[in-house]
Amino acid sequence: MTENNREDGFIEYLQIKTVQPTPDYASCTAYLQRQALDAGFEFRAIDIILNSHTDVVPVFEASWTHPPFGAHRDMKIVGQAYLEAMRQLKGAVRRTVHAVFVPDEEIGGHDGMAKFVESAEFRQLNAGFALDEGMANPNEALRVFYGERAPCWIRFVARGNTGHGSQFIEDTAAEKLLPVIEHMMTFRSEQLQVFRRPRADGSPSRWATASVGFDIRMTPTLDYLRFRRSMEQLAAEHSVEIEFVQFWDDNTMTDTSAESGFWVAFERVLEARQVPFAREIFPAATDSRYLRRAGVPALGVTPLVNAPILLHDHNEYVTEKQFVDAIGFYTDVVSALANA
The missing domain is CATH 3.30.70.360 (Alpha-Beta Plaits)
Incomplete structure (x- = not known):
């Protein structure tokens, strides 16, 4: 896929109005299936989960400088960067990598990840590690979340x-x-x-x-x-x-010690890229809590550094450079995890 095509794909993904309380999941699913077919991906895999959610919070368009679904503002960068990294890594990893796009995270995930981890499909994945969304940081350190406030x-x-x-x-x-x-x-x-x-x-x-x-x-x-x-x-x-x-009754946290082979592989990527990082507890709840309770260690990471924290804010945005950098970041990280 050319650079222009991948950016066009990101724009198309952003333009799908998966806004709560009436998200257009049908169009979103059709887009993701088309992306997988175009890249030759399988819809079922094992070992590593790359998780992101497709829904977004309600917007108040009068408070936005640009149309919120005009492909300039959103936080779907994580899911789309996963897809582009997987395109580049196809056939070059030892483990199977599964990209998971779940609904309803913004309203608690009760009909999304909560039900998925209880399903036969999830049990068949044999997942051993997962990446999920994190948060931007106005400073230079990458925020790596190994737990969250329930x-x-x-x-x-x-x-x-x-x-x-x-x-x-x-x-x-x-x-x-x-x-x-x-x-x-x-x-x-x-x-x-x-x-x-x-x-x-x-x-x-x-x-x-x-x-x-x-x-x-x-x-x-x-x-x-x-x-x-x-x-x-x-x-x-x-x-x-x-x-x-x-x-919520489970406070499982992901092991970030030298005892965890996946953490060691992840940390080596950050060291090789000379990325300073900070281990943190996420201030709110994400779908990672369902994965951790199901026995799958998860890290919440969004590679946006020196960037304002705009999640759920008016005029939320990511730049083209941030998107391209995120693809490179996930390509290195997924490669390390899938070959660990």
Whole structure:
């Protein structure tokens, strides 16, 4: 494939509107199948997984300088760079490399990677290692994510006395929530996370129920089940109900020591390319958590350095040079992993 053709392919991929909540997965699937056929790839492989997701978050076009689907703005660089690297490596690797394009990552991956890792097709892959998306870095170091903060969405619901707004009603729903909120704010401060303080809805003397929600991203060094029990105890102590809207119970991290042959192969590529890097915990949740729980070590890497962090932002973009550089990066990395 010529340089112009590969860039045209990237542009075509960007233009497919896989935006939530109504992504055009049919057109996306047709494009990916055509790419695989053109390159002579098989649709089923084993050993190494190159994972990326095809959906994107909603956009507000009025806030964009250029049309968001005009092929100038997006983060599909990872998936397309995988394809171009595989074209160059066809027949030159010992292991089979499987490019996986999953839906619905932006809304939790429950109907995407979560179901895929439970399928017979996944079990047949015999996957031993995976690459997934990472994050840009305004500095020169490549960010390599070996774990991530797991989602824990909690809703506390209090029920209390009600009455006319002119009266001082005791034991109200909102009053019950106040110590819960204070506890959560203390925990948040301890975790050095700065967010806006949530407030209970409604007047303390008018409403019979009040609720407050918290979006918590649990670091993998935390005992998730113990933390859940502490939240349940907090609710019981203050006579409020608790609902775990979303909760993740696995904190598996990828081995980045000399004991891991795949990590050693990956690190040697960075050293050969003279790329400084930083091992990090991803600040949010990605599809890597499903792979790690399924027993497949995964690293989250997006080769965008000296680049602003624009994911989910207005005017998100990648340059042509960044795309070309990403192809070279993944060609070297995939070659090393697939021949390790």
